[in-house]
Amino acid sequence: MTRRTLFALAGAASLSRGLAKAAEAKKQIKITGIETDLLRLPPSEFTGDAIHDFGSAEGGVVLRVLTDAGITGWGYSNFGMIEGGPRVVQTILEYEIKPVLIGQDPAFPKKIRTDLWRALEYQGAQGVTQFAMSVVDIAIWDILGKAAGLPVYKMLGAVRDRMPVYAMCGWYRKNDRDHSQYKRTIDETLEIGYRAFKVKVGRYSLEDDAERIEFGRKTAGKDIRIMVDANQAFNRVESLRRGRVYQELGCFWYEEPMPPWDHEGYAELAGALDMRVATGENEYNKHAFMDLLLKKGADVVQPDNRRAGGATEWIEIGAIADGFGVELASHGGGPANMNILCAIPNAIYMESGGKQKIINGEVLAPEAPGMSSEPNPDFIAKYKIG
Numbered sequence: 306m307t308r309r310t311l312f313a314l315a316g317a318a319s320l321s322r323g324l325a326k327a328a329e330a331k332k333q334i335k336i337t338g339i340e341t342d343l344l345r346l347p348p349s350e351f352t353g354d355a356i357h358d359f360g361s362a363e364g365g366v367v368l369r370v371l372t373d374a375g376i377t378g379w380g381y382s383n384f385g386m387i388e389g390g391p392r393v394v395q396t397i398l399e400y401e402i403k404p405v406l407i408g409q410d411p412a413f414p415k416k417i418r419t420d421l422w423r424a425l426e427y428q429g430a431q432g433v434t435q436f437a438m439s440v441v442d443i444a445i446w447d448i449l450g451k452a453a454g455l456p457v458y459k460m461l462g463a464v465r466d467r468m469p470v471y472a473m474c475g476w477y478r479k480n481d482r483d484h485s486q487y488k489r490t491i492d493e494t495l496e497i498g499y500r501a502f503k504v505k506v507g508r509y510s511l512e513d514d515a516e517r518i519e520f521g522r523k524t525a526g527k528d529i530r531i532m533v534d535a536n537q538a539f540n541r542v543e544s545l546r547r548g549r550v551y552q553e554l555g556c557f558w559y560e561e562p563m564p565p566w567d568h569e570g571y572a573e574l575a576g577a578l579d580m581r582v583a584t585g586e587n588e589y590n591k592h593a594f595m596d597l598l599l600k601k602g603a604d605v606v607q608p609d610n611r612r613a614g615g616a617t618e619w620i621e622i623g624a625i626a627d628g629f630g631v632e633l634a635s636h637g638g639g640p641a642n643m644n645i646l647c648a649i650p651n652a653i654y655m656e657s658g659g660k661q662k663i664i665n666g667e668v669l670a671p672e673a674p675g676m677s678s679e680p681n682p683d684f685i686a687k688y689k690i691g
């Protein structure tokens with residue numbers, strides 16, 4: 306054998322090994338099925354905002370997306386005050402979404418989103434339908450992170466590995482006229498390390514609102530940021546009348562004073578106030594945010610992980626907001642929110658009621674591969690009803 310042939314043979318062997326490796330690396334993961342659990346959670350302590358009473362039984366849906374690689378993608382969609390909604394989401398997942406997912410490669414989340422929009426448009430790609438699509442996207446990114454051995458925030462293109470957080474302190478509670486529960490919540494929140502908290506307003510009079518804000522300020526001191534949230538309680542006139550007072554009291558942002566669809570009303574308000582106007586927790590997908598932003602209706606947009614459309618859609622909402630020079634904060638907290646927010650440059654806050662470890666007002670991103678949002682198996686076993 307000549308040296309030349311020997312090298313050619315060695316080269317061929319190494320080339321064939323290389324091709325085998327490339328094929329292995331390129332091996333597509335296939336979605337093989339889904340599993341869902343319907344949860345019913347028992348009543349908890351009453352908390353209220355301007356228009357909602359929380360504390361009665363609520364529900365949720367756990368989603369597992371199964372693959373031929375042995376990796377399972379997890380998602381959980383909770384309904385803080387509704388028992389029936391999760392049944393609808395479970396039905397949509399099992400009957401409409403499952404056939405679209407089977408055989409798909411999870412490395413194509415945008416293709417899956419397009420296919421789901423097409424498959425679900427007949428019943429409307431908003432509302433509970435969007436809850437179902439969002440939880441699918443979260444589970445798909447969980448698979449991708451686990452397959453790559455990376456937390457999702459690094460898969461999405463990280464800008465940071467920690468996020469400022471704020472707590473929800475000022476709920477309306479039963480038997481709290483003297484604000485003793487409110488005060489205890491603020492004290493605990495600051496003790497954990499939070500540097501910002503939110504107060505509900507709008508359930509009663511403006512005088513009551515002002516008293517709640519001033520009590521929070523007196524308790525927390527001048528260096529802590531206070532946001533107010535009116536949960537859609539007002540019309541346009543009342544939004545501005547009360548907003549001027551909240552602004553005078555030094556609140557950091559003024560959240561959702563009007564119904565979410567009144568984008569013109571939000572534009573009038575944002576134009577009239579110097580303080581940040583925040584909204585978006587009840588918007589579905591980037592097209593709604595685009596309309597809000599084109600009308601200059603928000604200084605801070607607040608996507609909700611269950612309604613906005615999952616990581617794929619959120620990243621685009623973040624980019625659209627960034628293009629308008631608008632900040633973003635999550636509605637809700639937890640690891641999935643963290644993973645997404647750490648990949649959005651204009652994100653300023655994660656909402657969190659949690660008692661997690663906080664350093665200088667910030668929470669560290671989860672470092673485990675995937676979304677880090679698998680519900681505890683004991684929690685599922687305890688509350689599973691279907």
Ligand SMILES: [Mg+2]
Pocket residue numbers: 534536560561586
């Ligand atoms: Mg809110």
